Amino acid sequence: MTAVAARYAELRALDVEVLSVSTDSRFVHKIWQADELERMVPGGVPFPMLSDQNGRIGEIYGVYDEAAGVDLRGRFLIDPDGVIQAMEVLTPAVGRNVDELIRQVQAFQHVRATGEVTPSGWRPGQTALHPSPDLAGAVWKVWRPQQGQ
């Protein structure tokens, strides 16, 4: 969570609100914040830390591990209409990539603002595509896979 906290200013600049959720109680969140997070991120984690103590929220999001009694590492990007645009679920041993999260936010915001679609690896300023029948079979004229790297 501190990796997300460290990039929080960038996310806020994109009008993104972050909510973290685990099966820990809010009391444990408070002690974790005071005991450890504030030593890793100035001021501690700046976003709300939610408690899903019985896993029921994780269940409807498909991330609750009943055997372990915890929520798996799941990340959901939700647009201003409350629609899930992206999700990523990882087993606990591998952490997230905040760069990719921010890239996806930028891409989904571009799509929402312009109606264009973004090819693989798209970043702001790069060519996006206008979906139309004319584009069928003609993507090669305007975009190459190397651009997504």
Next chain:
Amino acid sequence: MPENDDGCVSTARGPIGGNAKAAPARQEEREVTAVTARVGAAAPDFEASALVAGRFKNLRLSDYLGHWVVLCFYPGDFTFV
């Protein structure tokens, strides 16, 4: 958002609407809840207790309509992968 800086015993509703079920009275009554989170579909609403700027509050996902939201689940406090 409600200003309820609650104490020890306040409960949050958890999932709201959709396939959400009321909290079971006993563990053995717990049923498998259908997963309702899918891309392109409405994010299931819920209410949860939270630590917000050092205070305790109940929050709903629907409080954030009109904004982009990143909802991050993680396995537990004091873990650091």
